[in-house]
Amino acid sequence: MISQYHPLRRIKQVCVSSVALGAWLLASTAAADSSELPKGHFPLPEQGNMVGEVYTVTASEEGTLMDIARAHNVGYEEIRMANPDTSLWVPGEGTEVTIPGQFILPDEARTGIVINVAELRLYYYPEVEEGETPRVETYPIGIGRDAYNTPLGITETTMRLENPAWYPPESIRREAAERGDPAPSVVPPGADNPLGQYAILLDIPGYLIHGTNQPDGIGMRASRGCIRMHPEDIEAVFWRVPVGTQVNIIDSPIKVGWDAAERGYVQAFTATDETAYGMDTLLDVVGLIEHHEGGPSSADYEQVREVLERANGQIVPLT
Known part of the structure; x- marks a missing residue:
């Protein structure tokens, strides 16, 4: 049973979950200078609990605010709230766009994966070799919408699936049938698969961290409880997160x-x-x-x- 939520209380529940984080950092992991790391990757601060910085970029004629957000490791709500007076779809060539690239690390143990659903963001603390600079990686995510809240608690990753098939749950098939558009019993790997190319199972039955074929939904409460990542982000972490990695899902607004x-x-x-x-x-x-x-x-x-x-x-x- 999930504890009653209080805005400043860490809510923990024993659930079992799987979380994955990927491989495109491998060429850069030895770099201690954050300017040499991929976007969203930072050395852990020696003092304080903040990483990154807020900065601005200039919009092009073709790009949407969502295109800019994705290129800079930011989700829908983050880019929208940082630029409330800018059009999402036509920001306008030459418009200065604020990138909210600074983060306060969650007040939780810096181990494994920490997912803050209120923030719509995942933090990963990979294990490092002796002498290597400890670091944190952070990614925007999509989470469960109303009535399908992503469950809170401490769990672990259990299995990694490349090119997973999707088996629509009974509730989705029932709703589709009521609309007169019956859903298939299984969706094979491919462009129509909502799980994307990679999925990490959690030890909470029915929940996983996965990619998506609708990346504009990253940074929104739009799923049925699973944790969605941009295709390039789930691929980046997929190969590097061992089975059995702790996943701490919190709600810290x-x-x-x-x-x-x-x-x-x-x-x-x-x-x-x-x-x-x-x-x-x-x-x-x-x-x-x-x-x-x-x-x-x-x-x-x-x-x-x-x-x-x-x-x-x-x-x-x-x-």
Whole structure:
């Protein structure tokens, strides 16, 4: 049974799951300089809990905001919230587009895979050889929509499937039949397969991490509970995540971070259960800041309240 959700409580449940992460890092894993790593790959910070940076790019005449997001390791909601006044489909040649490429690492053990459903993002902490710089990889994901929430808890990966066949569950076949468009009992590998080319089974029956033939849905709550990745992202991790890798699925819509200079930041997302953030939550967040700083801090209650109200995923420096 899944615990009742609280915005600042880590919700853990014993589930068994499989998560995979891929192979295109192999030529770059030895690089300690983050500028030499693939997008979304960072050395773990020696101080603080933040990686990456926010930057801007210039839109071309042909590209959509979704094209830009995919090229820069960002999902639908992330790019939309970072550019609220920019058209998704026709941003316009020469338009400056903000890339929200900075991340506060989840307040969880840095091992295996951590999936934050509120953030629509997966974090992978690969094992490293002695002398190798510890790192984190992060990828945008799609998760379960309303009534099909992705289950929370700690599980592990159980099996990897290349070119998987898809067996539509009974609920999908029933709905399709009611629409007068019966679904097949099995969809073979290929362009019409919604699992894409790679899938990693979790030890939660019926749930997996997989690719997709509809990449525009990455960064949305659009699946029936499975965790979707861009085809190139699932391929990148597929071969490198051992069977038995821990997968920790959490729902943490509020994150507090500190950079290497000990400057504080706060970030809030819309909770998957759409819980409103009240005074108790505000006091909890300020309490976390003060605890980190060893006593009463200069945190602005009004500023933190505004961040929680907006819940737009933007990382805001604490003044």
